Amino acid sequence: MATILMADDDEDDRLLACEAMGEAGLSHDLRFVADGQELVDYLTRGGAYAPPAAAPRPAIVLLDVNMPRMNGWEALVSIRRHPELKGLPVVMMxxxxxxxxxxxxxxxxxxxxxxxxxxxxxxxxxxxxxDRYWFGTVSLPGA
Incomplete structure (x- = not known):
């Protein structure tokens, strides 16, 4: 089971994503952060995400563009600046x-x-x- 990390400030969108995963029969570990800064903290194990158990490494990030504090564009730039995160698949939405x-x-x-x-x-x-593309078609590191 892969971890998918979704960054989206809209609580309704997060709830719908959970329901849609269930409807699609997907059993991935879907985790959420509410903005770009929280996403970067999660990925770099900052703050509340310092313990590895609090932030399992995602196989893919679903990143909303319009968010408070740090928007999706800014978060993407920050992610790509970290050498250990350069290969992490990021899907902008x-x-x-x-x-x-x-x-x-x-x-x-x-x-x-x-x-x-x-x-x-x-x-x-x-x-x-x-799911079909990222977990059934391509090869991801560590898979």
Whole structure:
């Protein structure tokens, strides 16, 4: 069972992600942080995440673009600056986006860009596709 870390400030989106994982029949360890700073703390074992048991290494990060304190763009830049995190797959997600946002995502080192779905059924489908691709198609370090 892989750990998926989702950074999203919207509590409803986090709840829907849990429900969609269940609906899709996925048994990954889905963990959440509420903003980019908390994400960086989790990944670098800062603050409350210092004990390894508090922050198992994720196989993939789902990163919302629009968050308080440190947005997704800033968090992605911070992640890519850490040598031990450079290879960590990061999938950027947002509701509203432009072609410029998509380009920026890849220029900053994201592995994928996904538009947040408008319905629960679409979310289930996206999570199934994320699972199929990241855990069934590609090879991840440590797998």
């Amino acid at each position: 947002t509701t509203a986006w432009t072609d410029r946002d998509v380009r920026r995502c890849y220029e900053l080192g994201a592995n994928s860009f996904i538009q947040k779905p408008g319905s629960f059924g679409e979310l289930v489908r996206i999570l199934e596709n994320v």
